[in-house]
Amino acid sequence: MRLEPSALLCCLFLSPGVGLAANKTVYGLNEYVKLKDLDLEVAAKLDTGAKTASLSARDIRRFKRDDETWVQFYLAIDEAHEYPIERPLARISKIKRRAGDYDPDEEKTYTARPVIEMTVCMGQALRTIEVNLTDRSAFQYPLLIGSEALKRFSALVDPGLKYAAGKPGCITDANPGE
Numbered sequence: 001m002r003l004e005p006s007a008l009l010c011c012l013f014l015s016p017g018v019g020l021a022a023n024k025t026v027y028g029l030n031e032y033v034k035l036k037d038l039d040l041e042v043a044a045k046l047d048t049g050a051k052t053a054s055l056s057a058r059d060i061r062r063f064k065r066d067d068e069t070w071v072q073f074y075l076a077i078d079e080a081h082e083y084p085i086e087r088p089l090a091r092i093s094k095i096k097r098r099a100g101d102y103d104p105d106e107e108k109t110y111t112a113r114p115v116i117e118m119t120v121c122m123g124q125a126l127r128t129i130e131v132n133l134t135d136r137s138a139f140q141y142p143l144l145i146g147s148e149a150l151k152r153f154s155a156l157v158d159p160g161l162k163y164a165a166g167k168p169g170c171i172t173d174a175n176p177g178e
């Protein structure tokens with residue numbers, strides 16, 4: 001059986017995967033991201049295998065303010081600010097330890113990390129995402145964007161591309177909650 005080109009094209013557009021892909025933005029393996037809350041631009045790695053986003057931070061401590069739990073930290077980024085940053089704690093994330101990080105004497109197979117909300121701009125999209133705090137100074141990219149954040153950006157990741165979205169160019173009054 002041979003399909004006419006117009007019938008084949010029609011079948012492709014009716015396919016569920018193609019219809020969903022039409023509303024997605026293609027990003028590369030690495031992208032520039034503006035941390036709007038901190039007025040700082042960093043390079044990020046987009047990782048569909050990671051669930052959460054991670055920001056490089058050091059000297060992380062929790063404290064109480066007005067009966068709420070907050071987090072204070074310093075960015076663990078070479079060119080970053082020298083002052084402490086304080087944000088409300090959104091939750092605690094349990095990150096599965098890799099085989100090299102697992103200590104059989106400890107019974108935990110996860111690491112607990114504080115999570116905060118941040119407004120970030122990638123390409124032309126401004127979104128509020130959850131970011132866990134951990135020291136990533138041993139890694140090339142201070143920010144890792146995981147699958148939960150990628151969903152909020154309606155992202156398709158092409159690992160063959162780098163910086164496909166260009167420099168962040170968000171309009172300040174755009175809706176970050178989308």
